[in-house]
Amino acid sequence: TQLLEQSPQFLSIQEGENLTVYCNSSSVFSSLQWYRQEPGEGPVLLVTVVTGGEVKKLKRLTFQFGDARKDSSLHITAAQPGDTGLYLCAGENSGYALNFGKGTSLLVTP
């Protein structure tokens, strides 16, 4: 099993603040995915990054894949209460099974 470490584990911020979540591994992945999960629901895919150094933007969310394809970050600008949830990163190598980190639980208060 290739381990993915996510940090921080918990994050509580006020609306309007910026934040960054990190996903690190000692292993190289073919691709890395970020999901958001809300209570009582399954994870929902936000983005997939494939190329080392790749940066993808999704509105106020910016995702970066490390040059060596071992780590990734998620930056949220001007967080809103609707961003509250569990953010999971998952690495893929086998073509199907995903290796998930433990997640970062984000709470954004008005």
Place this chain on the structure above:
Amino acid sequence: GAGVSQSPSNKVTEKGKDVELRCDPISGHTALYWYRQSLGQGLEFLIYFQGNSAPDKSGLPSDRFSAERTGGSVSTLTIQRTQQEDSAVYLCASSEPGLHQYFGPGTRLTVL
């Protein structure tokens, strides 16, 4: 269209009993996955089905766990002689081969 559905949404059982969890994948998705999400842990891969190929069972934690997929569609995850450490949310996902996985809402299993 309809997403992945799972039933029951919640299941409470007594230690030692058997349980069956059901997953209905998105129509046309040939790949189906089961994961387990325990408190404070990430999602743990359990088993993968792809079409008529033999499933990848490498993630099943013990021989008390088994899964079937009938007719290339519905899947059932069975846990025999449940233990308290089996308490978790069991998530099912489906996809077209090589494409991203769509997750169901999960079944929350509590073993007393």
